[in-house]
Amino acid sequence: MKADIVWIHAYVLPMTGKYGDLTADGAVAVKGEYIVKTGPTDEVMREVQAEEVVDASGMLLMPGLIDAHIHTSCAIARGTAQDMDHWMQKGLWPWMQHMTLEDARAGSELNIIEGVKAGTTTFGDYNADMDQLLSRYASIGVRVAAAEMVNEIPKNIGDLPVEDMYPFDSSIGEKKLQANIKLYEKWHGAEDGRISVMFGPQGPDMLSLDLLRQTKREAERFNTKIHMHVCQGDREIFQLEKRYGKRSIPFLEEENFLNERLVAVHLTEATQQETKKTAESGAAMINCSGSIGIIDGIVPPLEMFTQCGGRAALGSDQVPGNNSSNMFNEMKFAAILNKVKAKDPKVFPAIKALRMATIDAAAVLGLDQKIGSLEAGKKADMLVIDTRKPALTPVLMHPVENIIANLVYAARGEEVRDVLVDGKYIMKNRELLNVREENTVQEVQQRAEKLAERIRT
Amino acid sequence: MKADIVWIHAYVLPMTGKYGDLTADGAVAVKGEYIVKTGPTDEVMREVQAEEVVDASGMLLMPGLIDAHIHTSCAIARGTAQDMDHWMQKGLWPWMQHMTLEDARAGSELNIIEGVKAGTTTFGDYNADMDQLLSRYASIGVRVAAAEMVNEIPKNIGDLPVEDMYPFDSSIGEKKLQANIKLYEKWHGAEDGRISVMFGPQGPDMLSLDLLRQTKREAERFNTKIHMHVCQGDREIFQLEKRYGKRSIPFLEEENFLNERLVAVHLTEATQQETKKTAESGAAMINCSGSIGIIDGIVPPLEMFTQCGGRAALGSDQVPGNNSSNMFNEMKFAAILNKVKAKDPKVFPAIKALRMATIDAAAVLGLDQKIGSLEAGKKADMLVIDTRKPALTPVLMHPVENIIANLVYAARGEEVRDVLVDGKYIMKNRELLNVREENTVQEVQQRAEKLAERIRT
Structure with missing residues (x-):
C-alpha cells in the first residue's frame, strides 16, 4: 500500500x-x-x-483535540469578566454591545491560534455572523463544525432587567434563521469537508416557539445536529416557566427536541431527573467545565449524564470568562471538578476526559466517521x-x-x-504555517484598546 | 542611584x-x-x-512564583497513581519503596526544571534525604525553603493495613531529627541566603509524642517554622484518635503547636471549628488544590481559613498524583474549586490566588522580608x-x-x-542556564524504566 x-x-x-x-x-x-x-x-x-x-x-x-463548544469571536474581550455574578449582563454585555464584525473576526483568529497551539484541530464554533469567521477557518486550515447563533432578541437585550421577559422580534429571528440556512448552503462540506454546518438555536428561551419549531424543521431538512444551550442558567428556566409554564427539559420533550439530533450545551440547571431523561433520549451533552466553574461556580451534571448512558464532549466556551481555550485545561478540569463533586477520586478517570475531547466529541458533533481517532x-x-x-x-x-x-x-x-x-x-x-501569530496578536491588542475606549465613552 | x-x-x-x-x-x-x-x-x-x-x-x-509545598523527589513516578482510592498505599508506595537516592535526586531536578519553566523561583521542598537534593538547588540557582521529613516509621509502612497503628521506631526518629538539624547547620543561609531550612515533622500521626516535642524544641532553638502535614487524611485522624483520644487540631493545641511557627499543610479533614481555631492561632495554611482534588476528591477549607484571617499559600505537592508542578495551574484550581465549593463565582477572586503564590506565600514561609514582591x-x-x-x-x-x-x-x-x-x-x-533540560529528562526516563522493572519483579 x-x-x-x-x-x-x-x-x-x-x-x-x-x-x-x-x-x-x-x-x-x-x-x-x-x-x-x-x-x-x-x-x-x-x-x-x-x-x-x-x-x-x-x-x-x-x-487532534476537539473543542466542541466555543464562541471564538468573544476572544477580543479575554479576561474582562471574572469573579462576579450576572456575568452575562454585567461582565460580557458591555463588550459585546460595542464589538464590530472585524473585532469578532480578529478575536476568532486569536482563539483559533490559541487552540491549535494546544492541540485543537476541530472547533465547534457557535457565533452570530459566522460567515465572517469561516473564511479564516478555511485559510488557517483547521476543521470547524459551525453553527449560526439563531435568536430573535434585539441587540440591547443586555440592558434588560434580569427578571423581564425577552421581547422577541420576529424580523430579527427570520433574518438569523436565514443566515443559518445560507451558512449551510455556502459552507457545508467546503474545504474538502473540513467545514460543516449545524443549526444553532441559542436556547429554548431565546427564540419564540414559532422560530424554534422552524429552526428544528430546517435542521431536519438538511439533516444536521441542533447545537443549543439548554438549561444554561436560572434566567433560562425563569423565562421558560413564565412563557410556557414549564422548565426547559419538559418543554423540549414536548416539542420533540429530545433525540439524537440535539446537542445540549451546559445543562447547568438540569435536575437529576432531567439529566437522566436527556441522556436516555439519545441527545448529547457538551460540558464546559472551566467556563461554568468560573462564571457560575457550578459543576454541571456531566458525570450523571454519562452514567445514564449519554454521550458527552468538552468545550472551552469563551474566554471573557474561562479565560483560555485549551482542551488540556478542560480535560483536567472536567476530571477534578467531577471528582470533588462526587467526593471520590475514582470518579471520572483520565481516559474518560480524553475520550470526551477526541472520539466521544467527534460522535457528539456527528463527525465520528471522519475524525476522533x-x-x-x-x-x-x-x-x-x-x-x-x-x-x-x-x-x-x-x-x-x-x-x-x-x-x-x-x-x-x-x-x-x-x-x-x-x-x-x-x-x-x-x-x-497559515497565519502569522504575531500579526493577529497585535491586531487584537489594537482593536481591544479601541473597543475599550468605546465602552468608556 | x-x-x-x-x-x-x-x-x-x-x-x-x-x-x-x-x-x-x-x-x-x-x-x-x-x-x-x-x-x-x-x-x-x-x-x-x-x-x-x-x-x-x-x-x-x-x-517569581512560590510553590510552598512540594515533594520534588517523587517526580520520577509522575502519573503513576491516579483515579484510585488509598492513593498513598496502593498508588505511591510501590514506587517509593524501590526508589534510590539517585532516583530521588534526578526526579527532584526534573521537578525543579518544570517549576522554573512555569515561573516558580522558590520551592518549599519537603523530602527525606534533603541534603542530597540541595546541592542541585544550589547549582540550578533557585531559592528553596527546605524541610527534612522527620518521622519514626519503618520503611515498610506502606504494607501496613490502613487501620493498624504505626509502629514507631525511636532509632529511626532520632536519626531523622538529627538529619534535619544537620541540614539546618550545613545549609541554612547558604548560597547568599537562597537556601533556608525549616523543621519538618511529617504529621502529628507519624512521630511519637516524644519526638514531636523534641522536633518542636529544635525548631524553637533555631527559630524556624514548623512545616507539617496537618489533618491530611482520615488515616491521620484515625491514628490520632486511637493514640491520644483526640483529633489532630485539639491535640496540636494541647501541645502548643498552634501559633505563628506552624505551617499546616492540607487541613483536608479539618472541621469548620478546627479550621477557625487554626487560622485564629496565627498558624499558616498551605493548600494543594490539584493534588488533593485528584487524590482525595476534596476541596480543603482554604476559603474559610482565610475568611477567619488566616494566611495561606499554594503548593503543587507531588506529581505522582497531581501530576504537574505548575503554579499557574494551582492558582486556577484554587480559584475555581473554591468557587464551586461555595457555589459562588464571586468567591476567591484572581488576586487572592495570585497573592497566595507570591507575597502571601512568602509570608507563610517566613521569607516576606526578602521576597514575594x-x-x-x-x-x-x-x-x-x-x-x-x-x-x-x-x-x-x-x-x-x-x-x-x-x-x-x-x-x-x-x-x-x-x-x-x-x-x-x-x-x-x-x-x-544552569542545567541541561534534555539531560535531566533523559536520565529520569532511564531511571524510571529501571525503577518500574524493580517494582514488577
Whole structure:
C-alpha cells in the first residue's frame, strides 16, 4: 500500500477501544487527507511504501483535540469578566454591545491560534455572523463544525432587567434563521469537508416557539445536529416557566427536541431527573467545565449524564470568562471538578476526559466517521506530541501506562509540537504555517484598546 | 542611584498593596541581588544610572512564583497513581519503596526544571534525604525553603493495613531529627541566603509524642517554622484518635503547636471549628488544590481559613498524583474549586490566588522580608512574562485591568520568558542556564524504566 508519509517508532494512542489502545513502538501512515494504516512500526513498514519516513522516537501520535463548544469571536474581550455574578449582563454585555464584525473576526483568529497551539484541530464554533469567521477557518486550515447563533432578541437585550421577559422580534429571528440556512448552503462540506454546518438555536428561551419549531424543521431538512444551550442558567428556566409554564427539559420533550439530533450545551440547571431523561433520549451533552466553574461556580451534571448512558464532549466556551481555550485545561478540569463533586477520586478517570475531547466529541458533533481517532480510512487530524517535555516525563508502559494520566493531568498544550489536519501540517515545531501569530496578536491588542475606549465613552 | 540593569516600559505588577499595584509603563532596577527601585519608567530613569537598559515593552514584570509545598523527589513516578482510592498505599508506595537516592535526586531536578519553566523561583521542598537534593538547588540557582521529613516509621509502612497503628521506631526518629538539624547547620543561609531550612515533622500521626516535642524544641532553638502535614487524611485522624483520644487540631493545641511557627499543610479533614481555631492561632495554611482534588476528591477549607484571617499559600505537592508542578495551574484550581465549593463565582477572586503564590506565600514561609514582591530592598526574584502570547492577549488597563485575571485563569507557564533569582538570570528565552533540560529528562526516563522493572519483579 502506498502512502505519502509514515511516522514510525512513536507512542501511538489511536483512541480506539475503551482505553485508547496505546502502542509503544507504533506507526501511522497517511496518504492525502487520509490515514491509511496504523499499528506496530514493523507491521506498518512491511505493508506500506511511503514517500517520506519520519523517525518519531519520543513522540506521541494521537488524534487532534476537539473543542466542541466555543464562541471564538468573544476572544477580543479575554479576561474582562471574572469573579462576579450576572456575568452575562454585567461582565460580557458591555463588550459585546460595542464589538464590530472585524473585532469578532480578529478575536476568532486569536482563539483559533490559541487552540491549535494546544492541540485543537476541530472547533465547534457557535457565533452570530459566522460567515465572517469561516473564511479564516478555511485559510488557517483547521476543521470547524459551525453553527449560526439563531435568536430573535434585539441587540440591547443586555440592558434588560434580569427578571423581564425577552421581547422577541420576529424580523430579527427570520433574518438569523436565514443566515443559518445560507451558512449551510455556502459552507457545508467546503474545504474538502473540513467545514460543516449545524443549526444553532441559542436556547429554548431565546427564540419564540414559532422560530424554534422552524429552526428544528430546517435542521431536519438538511439533516444536521441542533447545537443549543439548554438549561444554561436560572434566567433560562425563569423565562421558560413564565412563557410556557414549564422548565426547559419538559418543554423540549414536548416539542420533540429530545433525540439524537440535539446537542445540549451546559445543562447547568438540569435536575437529576432531567439529566437522566436527556441522556436516555439519545441527545448529547457538551460540558464546559472551566467556563461554568468560573462564571457560575457550578459543576454541571456531566458525570450523571454519562452514567445514564449519554454521550458527552468538552468545550472551552469563551474566554471573557474561562479565560483560555485549551482542551488540556478542560480535560483536567472536567476530571477534578467531577471528582470533588462526587467526593471520590475514582470518579471520572483520565481516559474518560480524553475520550470526551477526541472520539466521544467527534460522535457528539456527528463527525465520528471522519475524525476522533487514528484509524485507516479516517481523516488525518493528528497531533505530534513531544513526550520529552518535563510535564510528560517519564513515559512508562509497565506496571502502569502513565501517558493518558499525564496528558490529562499534567500537559499544558506546549508539549504539542506539530498539528496536522486533513493530512497537512498546519503547525510545525510550534509555528503556525497559515497565519502569522504575531500579526493577529497585535491586531487584537489594537482593536481591544479601541473597543475599550468605546465602552468608556 | 546606581544599578546593574533596569527594565523599562514594561507592565509592572509588584504585588504590593491589596490589588497588586499594576503599572502600565513601569520599570524595575536591580543592583547585585537586590531590587533598588521600581516605579513608572520616567521616574525610575530620572533616579537610576544603570549599566544596562532593557526595553521590556510588551513584557510583564512580576515576583517569581512560590510553590510552598512540594515533594520534588517523587517526580520520577509522575502519573503513576491516579483515579484510585488509598492513593498513598496502593498508588505511591510501590514506587517509593524501590526508589534510590539517585532516583530521588534526578526526579527532584526534573521537578525543579518544570517549576522554573512555569515561573516558580522558590520551592518549599519537603523530602527525606534533603541534603542530597540541595546541592542541585544550589547549582540550578533557585531559592528553596527546605524541610527534612522527620518521622519514626519503618520503611515498610506502606504494607501496613490502613487501620493498624504505626509502629514507631525511636532509632529511626532520632536519626531523622538529627538529619534535619544537620541540614539546618550545613545549609541554612547558604548560597547568599537562597537556601533556608525549616523543621519538618511529617504529621502529628507519624512521630511519637516524644519526638514531636523534641522536633518542636529544635525548631524553637533555631527559630524556624514548623512545616507539617496537618489533618491530611482520615488515616491521620484515625491514628490520632486511637493514640491520644483526640483529633489532630485539639491535640496540636494541647501541645502548643498552634501559633505563628506552624505551617499546616492540607487541613483536608479539618472541621469548620478546627479550621477557625487554626487560622485564629496565627498558624499558616498551605493548600494543594490539584493534588488533593485528584487524590482525595476534596476541596480543603482554604476559603474559610482565610475568611477567619488566616494566611495561606499554594503548593503543587507531588506529581505522582497531581501530576504537574505548575503554579499557574494551582492558582486556577484554587480559584475555581473554591468557587464551586461555595457555589459562588464571586468567591476567591484572581488576586487572592495570585497573592497566595507570591507575597502571601512568602509570608507563610517566613521569607516576606526578602521576597514575594518587587520592592526596593528585596531580592530580585523576578519573572519576565511575554504578554503577547495568545493566552494573555489582549492586555487592558481600562475599563478593567485584565492582566491578573489572565495570569490566573489563562496563562499556562509557557508565557514566562525569563526567570531571575537573586538578580541573576536562571532562565533566558525559555532556556535554563544552569542545567541541561534534555539531560535531566533523559536520565529520569532511564531511571524510571529501571525503577518500574524493580517494582514488577
